[in-house]
Amino acid sequence: MMQPHVSESAFEPPCQQTSLKSSDSSESPDSSISSVGVALIGLGTVGSGVYKLLAQENVQGHLPVGIRGIAVRNPNKVRVLERNVEHASFSDPQALIHRDDVQIVVETMGGITDAYDCVKAALLAKKHVVTANKALIATHGSELFELARKHQVRLLFEGAVAGGIPVMMPLKLSLAANRIEAIAGILNGTTNYILTQMATAGLSFEEALEQAQSLGFAEADPTSDVEGEDAAFKLSILASMGFQQHVMPQAVHRHGITTVSALDIENAQTLDYTVKLIALAQKVEASETHPECLTLRVQPMLVPASHPLARIDNEYNAVWIRGHAVGDVMFSGKGAGELPTASAVTADILAIARDLAAGNDPIAGMKIPAMPEAVIQPIEQSASRYYVRVTTLDQPSVIGHLGLACGAAGVSLESVMQRGISPNATASIMLLTHRVTHAQMKQALENMRANGSIQQIDCVLAVLPC
Numbered sequence: 001m002m003q004p005h006v007s008e009s010a011f012e013p014p015c016q017q018t019s020l021k022s023s024d025s026s027e028s029p030d031s032s033i034s035s036v037g038v039a040l041i042g043l044g045t046v047g048s049g050v051y052k053l054l055a056q057e058n059v060q061g062h063l064p065v066g067i068r069g070i071a072v073r074n075p076n077k078v079r080v081l082e083r084n085v086e087h088a089s090f091s092d093p094q095a096l097i098h099r100d101d102v103q104i105v106v107e108t109m110g111g112i113t114d115a116y117d118c119v120k121a122a123l124l125a126k127k128h129v130v131t132a133n134k135a136l137i138a139t140h141g142s143e144l145f146e147l148a149r150k151h152q153v154r155l156l157f158e159g160a161v162a163g164g165i166p167v168m169m170p171l172k173l174s175l176a177a178n179r180i181e182a183i184a185g186i187l188n189g190t191t192n193y194i195l196t197q198m199a200t201a202g203l204s205f206e207e208a209l210e211q212a213q214s215l216g217f218a219e220a221d222p223t224s225d226v227e228g229e230d231a232a233f234k235l236s237i238l239a240s241m242g243f244q245q246h247v248m249p250q251a252v253h254r255h256g257i258t259t260v261s262a263l264d265i266e267n268a269q270t271l272d273y274t275v276k277l278i279a280l281a282q283k284v285e286a287s288e289t290h291p292e293c294l295t296l297r298v299q300p301m302l303v304p305a306s307h308p309l310a311r312i313d314n315e316y317n318a319v320w321i322r323g324h325a326v327g328d329v330m331f332s333g334k335g336a337g338e339l340p341t342a343s344a345v346t347a348d349i350l351a352i353a354r355d356l357a358a359g360n361d362p363i364a365g366m367k368i369p370a371m372p373e374a375v376i377q378p379i380e381q382s383a384s385r386y387y388v389r390v391t392t393l394d395q396p397s398v399i400g401h402l403g404l405a406c407g408a409a410g411v412s413l414e415s416v417m418q419r420g421i422s423p424n425a426t427a428s429i430m431l432l433t434h435r436v437t438h439a440q441m442k443q444a445l446e447n448m449r450a451n452g453s454i455q456q457i458d459c460v461l462a463v464l465p466c
């Protein structure tokens with residue numbers, strides 16, 4: 001829980017001041033009366049960035065936005081505002097949320113439990129909320145949007161998916177005339193950095209991860225990133241908004257990047273592909289039982305070198321969307337970091353403040369409607385082409401065995417490549433299949449495992465487009 005307040009006094013950022021001044025009681029109350037009041041809950045990386053952006057006169061223009069106070073877990077740890085810290089008001093989040101002069105609550109504390117309590121309390125108190133918390137929106141979004149509708153306030157979350165890249169507003173507003181058919185994204189900077197360095201600098205997974213950590217692109221514990229959980233949270237939000245159907249993160253079939261080796265990346269390059277962790281949400285053909293289904297996956301995939309996502313490297317993110325009217329569009333940029341994410345959060349704050357200041361209905365434009373639960377296609381029925389790398393004995397008929405194992409499962413091969421023989425007389429063989437279902441591929445792999453000459457299945461990757 002957050003600490004009780006240290007001091008409490010109105011604080012006005014420099015939209016109406018040329019520099020950060022002490023919130024001396026003789027000036028603050030007057031200067032804050034006509035402005036839209038913001039409570040900033042959390043002052044970590046994103047919160048600090050929001051503070052900095054709101055403190056820039058040229059960013060705010062003359063929009064009357066004032067930070068009424070900041071709630072932090074431990075005021076003694078506040079670093080970012082070192083020069084100005086004495087001017088801010090550090091307060092208990094509940095006290096700040098309920099101030100009469102606060103209209104917008106900005107949740108930048110992260111995590112789920114405390115953030116949920118804070119956002120729920122704000123919505124119940126009829127405050128507009130801005131957050132960049134993907135885990136919170138992915139997990140509790142449905143309930144929180146319902147609360148926002150009930151209390152006639154906005155809940156905006158542009159920063160929750162792909163950091164600084166504008167995608168929620170474009171999806172909701174600019175692409176409103178479209179039926180969205182597919183969304184494919186590179187939604188995690190850590191894994192994209194690792195895969196790029198493996199491909200371009202020949203680093204191993206471990207070396208690339210260490211480098212990402214030393215450059216600040218990867219967390220000390222990168223599990224959520226490398227296992228695809230972070231991207232699955234983001235994909236569930238994107239899919240919910242894009243298809244207007246509620247998608248829980250658990251519905252996303254996910255596979256991380258830890259089994260991708262430098263050899264697979266090299267093989268992919270030989271075939272004119274690159275390996276990326278792709279988050280894919282796609283409408284699939286209607287069937288009698290499921291008139292409209294979504295397939296949802298986060299997994300490393302072979303991406304054709306000609307696809308725009310193949311050119312998104314290092315820590316950059318991108319979201320590619322196919323709409324029935326617009327065709328294909330792609331948004332790319334920095335998906336994390338202090339100022340990129342704060343750029344999105346601050347834009348949400350300003351969007352609400354602009355409407356409040358102009359006397360417009362602040363929920364008219366970005367109201368999230370109630371959504372039906374998405375029908376998710378069982379992963380076994382999802383279809384792709386596949387890349388498979390196996391280690392086999394170097395003896396007659398091995399390629400024939402592989403062909404039979406696949407053929408018996410209805411899997412047709414598009415190409416087969418063998419690259420040299422290792423000193424222990426094993427061969428590394430790579431297969432590329434035609435488009436088959438996940439269930440067929442699984443059966444083909446089982447058939448391979450049952451054959452004594454096929455020693456190991458090293459790597460299986462789907463191929464984009466699916």
Ligand code: HSE
Pocket residue numbers: 187188189190191217218219225230335336
């Ligand atoms: N850890 C994420 C990434 C950023 O590597 O992209 C926060 O969502």
